Amino acid sequence: MYSTRVLIPLGLALASGSALAHPGHETASFFSGFSHPLGGPDHLLAMLAVGLYAARQAGRQRWALPAAFVLAMLAGAGLGALGLALPAVETGIAASVLVLGLLIAFAARLPMAAAVVLVAAFALFHGHAHHAEMGDGTLAAYAVGFALATALLHGAGYLIGRWLPATPWAQRTQRAAGALIAGAGAVFLGA
Template sequence: MTSTLMRSAVLAVLFGAPAVAYAHPGHGDIGGLFSGLIHPLAGLDHLLAMLAVGLWGAQLGGRARWVLPSLFVVFMLAGAGAGVAGIAVPGVEEVIVASVLALGLLLLWARRVALAPGAVIVSAFALMHGVAHGAEMPVDAGMAYYMLGFALSTALLHLAGIGVGSWRASGIARLAGAGIALAGLGLALS
């Protein structure tokens, strides 16, 4: 698959997924699925962190391209279970904001780390994002559909980051990192 075709496919899926999910009847609680699909897109902190994970995976290359985003989704779902169960985790919002700033800086400075430390960083941030997703689940949303929705949306954001991060010659990942870090700083100061 050519890189232009891959980028186009990633963008089409990213922008078309919520509409497709909403249009299919027979899913039972479509409100839960749709709410889950939209949730990561509705908050700048979640959106930027999830794009950054895909960008960072692409920037690191090799296995990190797929391992980091996959770990994020798995640990986010684990954190969401804790959030749905009502387990109080102190500092969730602060860590989420820190994740935006830290991931942005890692991209900006093109920090190359081994896979294991990168996996720990991404997994820890994912747990906190998941706790927030689970705690913010709408009352009328079915848990399984809601979690499926935000897992799919998160994976699509990671794919978009990987696709954009594949444009290495332009330095787009570093430029995006600067923007993400500035946004993280803005979120921290607000």
């Protein structure tokens, strides 16, 4: 019963990215910004992974990781808006999926400062990519859209992670989800 409630939403989330998030947008708007993280499996999995990883952390780290991601992602978009390039943006995004998946798969607990820095560094790449795909329009409405979608994806991952009971079966399920996410990250790195 629990496997159905976990595997069906996970399968739907993985299948929802059939249209990649990087074809470019005609006009930047709140809705195009909102759809960008939802439209590509690389962004979708990384953002769900942040929530899943945060759900199994202690205390303030549960909220600090998603907050750091959103803030750093906005900073990455700001860097793009200023014309400052980040090297290997797509590789950084793919690496975020791989590393975050591995952290979940191995139930790793990093010190708070290290986890926040790691998550924020990955978020810079995601934000820079969001800006690069913005198209014509203003950054403000577009950024509010992708920041809100990202926060919702973090929240979904967090709720799934907290919903799972602290049983051996649930821990194996979460580790398996982390391994699947890491496998997708490895595929993205190879593509």
